[in-house]
Amino acid sequence: MAPPRSPLVDQSGRVLGPRARGTRLRLLDATAELLEKVKVRDLRVVDIARAVETSPATFYQYFKDVEEVVLRLAEQASDEMPAVVEEIEGSWRDAQGLARARRIVDAFIRHWDRHQAVLRVRNLASDEGDRRFRAVRRKALSPVIEALARQIEAAREAGRVRGEIHPHAAAAAMAAILERLAAYHQELGAFGVTRDQLVETSAHILHRTVTGRD
Amino acid sequence: MAPPRSPLVDQSGRVLGPRARGTRLRLLDATAELLEKVKVRDLRVVDIARAVETSPATFYQYFKDVEEVVLRLAEQASDEMPAVVEEIEGSWRDAQGLARARRIVDAFIRHWDRHQAVLRVRNLASDEGDRRFRAVRRKALSPVIEALARQIEAAREAGRVRGEIHPHAAAAAMAAILERLAAYHQELGAFGVTRDQLVETSAHILHRTVTGRD
């Protein structure tokens, strides 16, 4: 059984009552929303506070600084990953495989569509070397990569995937496609690529890479 | 013949002499260097100026703000792309193809290793919707994507690549692998993936996607 989630506390360590939890949540939501409009570089505590019609002082009751709110948002977003992992772990035999690949790609893109701004900042901070964001990202992504790698490894042992393909590297490459395309698939319209074509094409590449079959 | 590059001017429109061009360049270099150490969010005009042992006033003689320096850096970095495009346009027949794929992946990773910080910020700003950065990124990437797409299209017409694969989408997927993996290949050490394995694996995926052959 999972241990009970430790209760939320404010900056001075006091446990939050229901009203306070509501305020905290509104601050989180407002930050996520603001992040879609303004650049990270321009995200201000004052604006977050204003957005929920409260004072900066309230903000500081719940968060140390802007980075911390974003970190919490990143954690929330990353918690959605397990669904994809289960999908990967299913059977890839025959026609099932391609359908599965499609669902995975689609789920990933929807995930990014929902959390664009937050995931973008998570990856930035992670790439910039921030350990906390790196950990959050790893926590979300490594189960996916591991699961893919296991499938690829199996296909490799069965002789369907070439020996030069390193399962983890290939899995990471697939994750890269998923992340990067999800992040800017809107822009691809400029190349005359629709969302469906993107999903279909990525699904084929994913399927092929995981199973070694076409 | 390419038109002569329009001469550099300062913020008030005056043409820069050699000494001024030197200062400008040092400001650019210092910014690139700083960007590797600090988060974009913490990049300050004052620090850039200090880094080249000059005053903020000097900075403003050459650039409107921090964003503009970074934009210029992004343009510079993006100018290196043509080499990769030529590589893509060569022959992918037989053993040449795989060797070519390796060189492309390798060149991309080296490119990113050289310009990590700048390219990261370029992509962030681009994803955040900044039109100037988006244009710079497009200018660098679309020739690559177009070139890959043409090759894939050819393989598709020759019946070696499945009809469900949309050439531009597949090309974009390859670009996604290249960009994303290049951006965080260091981290992949955690999965026990070496740089060589990464290149080799990505090269195979690229080769396979472009030629339809294994």
Add this chain to the structure above:
DNA sequence: TGTACATCAGTGAACGCGCGTTCACTGATGTAC
């Protein structure tokens, strides 16, 4: 059911630093004769 008190949650208002930004000036370099 009402009153007193304790705790919880939110905030007005201020402080002060850091940073962006500018201006009037100085010093460096180039050029005419």
Add this chain to the structure above:
DNA sequence: TGTACATCAGTGAACGCGCGTTCACTGATGTAC
């Protein structure tokens, strides 16, 4: 070859705003009896 003047390049110093941050306080909610 030296001097005077023009232009180029750099900067000291200041201004002021915006923002992060805090503190002492008020108001809201809960609880005991």
